[in-house]
C-alpha cells in the first residue's frame with residue numbers, strides 16, 4: 159500500500175493505481191474527461207495534469223532535508239497526466255497550485271475554441287462534464303474571435319445513437335468502449351488536429367445490444383439517444399434510483415421522471431451487478447408499459463359482459479366473495495416473477511392463512527435469444543429467484559399442459575393470474591386456460607387479452623409506483639423506491655422530486671400527470687385479509703419486509719437501509735459483507751434531485767391520512 | 768418583530784395648530800393642477816402607448832422564417848413563479864429544436880422580465896400589451912397561437928434591449 163501525498167495530504171493508494179484513481183477514491187476530484195475506470199487510459203484530454211515529484215535522495219541513499227527537517231521534493235519540470243501516472247511510495251502530487259490551475263484553464267480554453275456552445279439545444283446540458291468544468295476549471299472567457307470549425311451535426315450511428323461531431327471533444331471514450339468492452343470496434347478517429355472527428359468504418363453501423371451506454375459515457379452531448387432526444391431538459395426531471403425489471407440480472411438504474419411520466423432509464427453504478435452499464439433493450443422497453451395502456455382502476459365484469467370501473471373497497475369485497483364461493487382446492491393461482499419479494503411474501507401468508515389448498519404455479523418467461531455473456535440473461539423476469547425462494551413449498555410443480563388440463567376438467571374452477579398476460583406468455587394454452595376457467599381474476603398493470611375476458615381485474619402497481627426488493631439471478635436482494643405517485647399515494651414522501659413536483663400547485667396543468675388507482679399486491683392482500691377479519695398490520699413495504707426478514711431464512715436480518723448501504727445483499731450473506739468497492743460516477747452534475755425524508759414525514763403523514 | 772412603534776409627537780407651533788394656512792396652501796396646489804397640463808389620460812377611451820421600456824405581457828418572437836424559440840427551457844427554469852411550460856420537438860431546421868408546446872400562465876406571471884433576460888435566442892420579449900382580461904382560469908393560459916407575435920411589432924422592445932445590454936461578466940481575480 160504505497161502512501162502518496164496530494165497537496166501534502168497523505169493517501170493510502172493501492173499498488174498499480176493511477177494518481178487520479180487514488181485521488182477519486184479518497185474524495186479528491188481531479189478533473190478528467192478521457193479516463194474511465196473500466197477502460198484503458200490514453201491520456202489524451204490533458205485536463206488532469208498535476209505536478210509530480212519524489213523526495214530527493216543524497217548519494218548515500220538517505221533523504222535530503224531542508225533546515226526544518228522536511229524532505230526536499232524534486233518535482234518534474236513538466237506536468238504529468240494523473241490518469242496515467244502510477245502511484246509509488248512517497249510520491250508527492252501538487253494539485254491546487256497556480257501552475258496546475260493555469261494548465262487547466264489553458265486546456266479548457268483549447269477545448270472550447272471549436273466547441274459550438276449550443277447548450278440551449280443540447281440534451282446533455284445540465285449533466286455535462288464540459289459545462290461543469292467550464293465553471294470550475296476555466297477562466298470563463300474566450301479570447302478566440304475567429305469563425306469556429308463546422309462539422310456534421312446529425313450523424314446517425316445506429317438505431318439508437320446520434321452523433322454530433324461539433325460537440326465532440328475527442329476524448330475517445332466511445333471508441334475505447336466499442337473496442338475494449340463491446341469488442342465491436344466500428345468507430346475511430348479520422349483526420350488530424352482541429353479537423354479530427356469520429357467516423358464509422360465503411361459499411362458498418364454502431365448497432366450493438368449495449369450501444370446506448372456511450373451516451374452516458376460521452377462527457378459532452380456529442381452522443382445523444384434517439385429515443386430520448388429533446389424530450390425534456392434534465393433539470394426538469396427527477397432521477398430515482400431503481401432496478402431494471404427487464405431480466406433477472408437486475409441492473410441498477412435511474413428512472414427519469416417528468417410530470418409523473420417516465421421519460422428515460424439510465425444505468426446507475428453498481429460494481430457487484432451491472433458495473434456502469436445497462437442493455438439497450440432494458441432502457442427502451444422497460445418504461446413505455448408504465449406510461450401507456452394501463453389499467454387505471456379495478457374493473458368488475460357486469461352482467462352484460464362489460465368491464466366497469468369500481469372502487470377498491472368494492473373490488474376487494476368482490477374478490478373475497480369470489481374466493482369464498484369455491485372450495486380452496488378449486489383455486490388455481492398463476493404467479494409472475496414480476497412480483498417483488500414483499501408481494502410474494504404477502505401472497506404466501508395469504509395462501510397459508512386463507513386458501514392453503516390452492517394450486518399455485520410460477521409462470522417463468524425464458525428467452526434464450528436474449529441471453530449473452532455480458533449482462534443479459536434468459537430469464538426475463540426480475541424476481542423469479544425471489545418468488546421461488548419465498549413461496550417455496552407453496553408452489554406446485556406443474557407443466558402448463560397439466561394446469562390447462564386441470565382447468566378444462568373443472569378441477570380448478572377459479573383461476574387467479576397475478577402480474578402476467580396468459581396469452582402473451584403461454585400462447586394458445588394460455589387462451590384455453592382463460593376461456594376454460596369458470597371465474598378468472600386477474601391482477602395486472604396493463605390491459606391485455608387476458609384482462610379483457612376476466613371477471614375481476616385488480617389494478618397492480620408497476621415497479622415504478624411501489625417500494626420493494628427484487629432478488630436477481632445471483633440471489634442478490636436489491637431495494638428500489640417508487641418513482642411515480644399514484645392516485646392512492648399522491649404525495650412524494652420518500653421519493654425524488656423535481657422542481658415542478660415540489661412547487662407545482664393542484665391547478666397547474668402540468669402538475670397533474672396521469673395517476674392511477676393501482677396498488678402493489680401486498681397492499682391488496684393486506685386489505686383483503688382485514689375483510690376476512692385478520693389484521694396484518696402492514697402499513698408500508700418496510701413492514702412487510704421486516705416480517706419477511708424474520709420469517710424466510712435467506713433474508714434474515716436484512717433491512718432496506720442495509721440493502722441501500724451495501725448496494726444489495728446476496729441471500730443469506732448479511733453477516734459476510736463484501737469488501738467495499740469504489741463506485742465511480744462519471745457525470746456528477748446530474749441534478750441531485752431532492753428527496754423528502756422518508757422516516758419522519760412518511761410516518762407522520764400516515765397517521766393523519 | 769416588525770411592529771410600528773408610535774413615534775413621539777412633535778410639538779406644533781401656533782400657526783400649525785390653526786390648520787387654515789396649510790389648507791389654503793393645499794387647495795392652491797389643487798387649483799394650480801386643475802389648470803396646468805394634464806398628466807392623466809382618459810383610459811379606456813384613450814389608449815396608452817408606452818415606449819420600449821415597458822414590460823407588458825411576455826410574447827414569443829415570430830421571424831419571417833418561423834419562430835425563434837429553440838425550446839431550451841431556460842425561461843421556464845428561471846421564471847420565479849413557474850408560469851412557463853415548454854415541451855420541445857425536433858425539426859429539420861438548422862437549430863434542430865422547436866417548441867411543440869409553449870404555455871405561459873398569465874395568472875402566475877409577475878412581469879419580472881427574467882425570461883426575456885435569460886433567453887439565448889432573444890425569442891421571448893416583453894410586449895407593450897397591458898390589457899389582459901380573462902374570463903376563467905383556463906383562458907389565462909396562453910398557448911403558442913396567442914404568444915407568437917411578428918418581429919415587426921416588437922422592434923421598439925428589441926431595440927431597447929440592444930441598447931441596454933449592460934451585462935459584462937465580472938472579471939475574476941486571476942484575470943487581473
Ligand code: SF4
Pocket residue numbers: 325326327328329330331332333356375376377378380381
Ligand atoms: S463522441 Fe463523446 S465519447 Fe466519443 S470521443 Fe467524442 S466526446 Fe468522447
Ligand code: SF4
Pocket residue numbers: 402403404405406407408409432436437438439440441533534535
Ligand atoms: S441486462 Fe437485463 S436487467 Fe440489465 S438492463 Fe438489460 S434487461 Fe435490464
Ligand code: SF4
Pocket residue numbers: 278835836837838839840841842843853882885886887888889890891
Ligand atoms: S429561453 Fe428563449 S429559446 Fe429558450 S425556451 Fe425560452 S423562449 Fe425559447
Ligand code: SF4
Pocket residue numbers: 825842845846847848849850851871875876877878879880881882883
Ligand atoms: S415575465 Fe417573469 S413571471 Fe412572467 S413569464 Fe417571464 S419570467 Fe415568468
Ligand code: FES
Pocket residue numbers: 189190191192193200201202203204205206207239240241242
Ligand atoms: S483524464 Fe487524464 S488525460 Fe484525460
